[in-house]
Amino acid sequence: MTHDVRGLLSPSPAELAPGDDSAVITSVETYALAVPLIRTLSDATAQLKAWTVPVVEIRTADGRVGTGISGVHCGAELLTQVIDDYYAPALLGTPSEDILGTWKRLYWLPTHWIGRSGPVHMALSMVDIALWDLAAQRAGLPLxxxxxxxxxxxxxxxxxxxxxxxxxxxxxxxxxxxxxxxxxxxxxxxxxxxxxxxxxxxxxxxxxxxxxxxxxxxxxxxxxxxxxxxxxxxxxxxxxxxxxxxxxxxxxxxxxxxxxxxxxxxxxxxxxxxxxxxxxxxxxxxxxxxxxxxxxxxxxxxxxxxxxxxxxxxxxxxxxxxxxxxxxxxxxxxxxxxxxxxxxxxxxxxxxxxxxxxxxxxxxERPQAPGASTAIAAAARERWQIKGIGATAAPR
Structure with a gap:
């Protein structure tokens, strides 16, 4: 279920730090991959046949895409739903360069009261990684x-x-x-x-x-x-x-x-x-x-x-x-x-x-490509994307 919370969560232009118009966030997309393991493995808490990678892709007006990831045994849909329903509306139209300001805004959304740890905070991590990926790309440097x-x-x-x-x-x-x-x-x-x-x-x-x-x-x-x-x-x-x-x-x-x-x-x-x-x-x-x-x-x-x-x-x-x-x-x-x-x-x-x-x-060895090394390979998404998880948010 998607809730219309844009009026509640989106800041007014006066509240935002000034930035480069080309770095304004234009869309937010989430999905998840289930990457199979070569063999079944166990630790003291779980038996694993695949590792799940929740993904957020944040696009900006200049055409760049910043990718944030997580890694979970289960519950990928919980992380993506936090982004889809709460974080995405607060991100659209805002400057992607304001990483610390965005972190604070998202942290203190109403979701703070139900999740200062776990899926809500892990979803914040995905967004933050994506913004740092964008910053490194914009600088032309590996993170x-x-x-x-x-x-x-x-x-x-x-x-x-x-x-x-x-x-x-x-x-x-x-x-x-x-x-x-x-x-x-x-x-x-x-x-x-x-x-x-x-x-x-x-x-x-x-x-x-x-x-x-x-x-x-x-x-x-x-x-x-x-x-x-x-x-x-x-x-x-x-x-x-x-x-x-x-x-x-x-x-x-x-x-x-x-x-x-x-x-x-x-x-x-x-x-x-x-x-x-x-x-x-x-x-x-x-x-x-x-x-x-x-x-x-x-x-x-x-x-x-x-x-x-x-x-x-x-x-x-x-x-x-x-x-x-x-x-x-x-x-x-x-x-x-x-x-x-x-x-x-x-x-x-x-x-x-x-x-x-x-x-x-x-x-x-240190990566040399600009960014945070988080971009998902197209073939991997085609093979391993989990159906029914994720959404795309863009301005109306």
């Missing part, structure tokens, strides 16, 4: 260069070999193959009903990759505090680099207690949706690896705020890749930090984009 990043390749760690539905033997083979292909950092999923199985898996993972490969693990929030505490000695024994989402994402106290007791760094962030949520975790000293995701917080604008805050406190910023690295390859290494940038690599949606990510010997 990382517009943001002041260096051209150096960025090291990646690989998540695509340690899935929970793999047997111990399959796990060992998959992780070993990633190392053979050049990755020096790999991650294994945990979160079995019996923590002893997890202990056996991480020990097998260490044997498979040897002593010199960096190993991380991810429980996807499925453990309680007691189980996580039982696993700490095992994780220290195998030299685990970090322990990701060990308990419920909103339980700051449990994260703080684990980090205080653990020689292994606690990592979290894929289930935190705002600068304020991250600020609370950082103030509590509840984690040391900040996994802020541009598709979960409010886009590039809020991602930069979180990353700069965390790095200023000496913490590692390692993005969670809900975007499958398409946008994060531009964001990594664009802020002051004492640690080298690191990206999560998952290859599921590379064929969906005009500019595919390029990773050589475990290092992501």
């Amino acid at each position: 990382w260069r517009l943001l002041g990043g260096t051209p150096d390749p960025i090291e990646t760690y690989n998540t695509d070999g340690g899935w929970l539905n793999l047997s111990v033997d399959e796990l060992a083979r998959d992780l070993g193959s990633l190392v053979d292909r050049g990755w020096r950092r790999v991650k294994v999923k945990v979160g079995k009903a019996d923590w002893r199985e997890d202990a056996a898996r991480v020990r097998a993972a260490r044997r498979a990759v040897g002593p010199d490969i960096t190993l991380m693990c991810d429980a996807n929030q499925r453990w309680d505090f007691s189980t996580a505490m039982r696993m700490l000695p095992v994780l220290a024994e195998v030299g685990m680099d970090w322990f990701e989402e060990p308990v419920h994402a909103d339980d700051i106290t449990a994260h703080r207690r684990l980090q205080a007791a653990s020689p292994v760094d606690i990592a979290a962030g894929e289930s935190l949706y705002s600068y304020h949520a991250f600020a609370n975790f950082l103030a509590a000293e509840a984690l040391r690896v900040v996994q802020v995701d541009v598709t979960r917080v409010g886009g590039v604008t809020e991602w930069m705020q979180v990353a700069q805050h965390a790095a200023a406190g000496g913490l590692r910023v390692v993005p969670h890749a809900g975007d499958m690295m398409q946008v994060h390859q531009h964001l990594a290494g664009t802020f002051l930090s004492e640690t080298a940038p690191l990206l999560e690599f998952i290859p599921w949606t590379r064929d969906a984009f005009v500019d595919r990510t390029v990773v050589v010997d475990g290092y992501a």
Whole structure:
């Protein structure tokens, strides 16, 4: 259902920041792709056969198209409906260059009261990414260069070999193959009903990759505090680099207690949706690896705020890749930090984009085309677009 909210949400011309008439937004289109996986994969919370990519395309009077994306297990229609029914009417006729002003206007729409996180905020991220994509195109620069990043390749760690539905033997083979292909950092999923199985898996993972490969693990929030505490000695024994989402994402106290007791760094962030949520975790000293995701917080604008805050406190910023690295390859290494940038690599949606990510010997090469690398390939849309999701809004 589409609601006519233009009169309620559209600002008057006097309220808008002045800008280039050619950069005025003329249409907003949404849709979603279901990109099939080569094999069924599971973590402690979901079984995946496809990865869904909600998309917004924002067109401006000069003919440019800015593309914003997200990444979800399910519920793509929730994100696109927020854009179609609430954000699109507030965007039409406004200057696309006013990125921060637009962010604030959309954030404080009536939808603020029902969604300061989740689909409403993720929809804001899609719009914000699209506006940054337009800004980089207009500047004739890849987004990382517009943001002041260096051209150096960025090291990646690989998540695509340690899935929970793999047997111990399959796990060992998959992780070993990633190392053979050049990755020096790999991650294994945990979160079995019996923590002893997890202990056996991480020990097998260490044997498979040897002593010199960096190993991380991810429980996807499925453990309680007691189980996580039982696993700490095992994780220290195998030299685990970090322990990701060990308990419920909103339980700051449990994260703080684990980090205080653990020689292994606690990592979290894929289930935190705002600068304020991250600020609370950082103030509590509840984690040391900040996994802020541009598709979960409010886009590039809020991602930069979180990353700069965390790095200023000496913490590692390692993005969670809900975007499958398409946008994060531009964001990594664009802020002051004492640690080298690191990206999560998952290859599921590379064929969906005009500019595919390029990773050589475990290092992501910086994209060179102007924009944020988010433009969807026409063939991918033809093959994988989900029927019945999305709409197009244009001036009447």
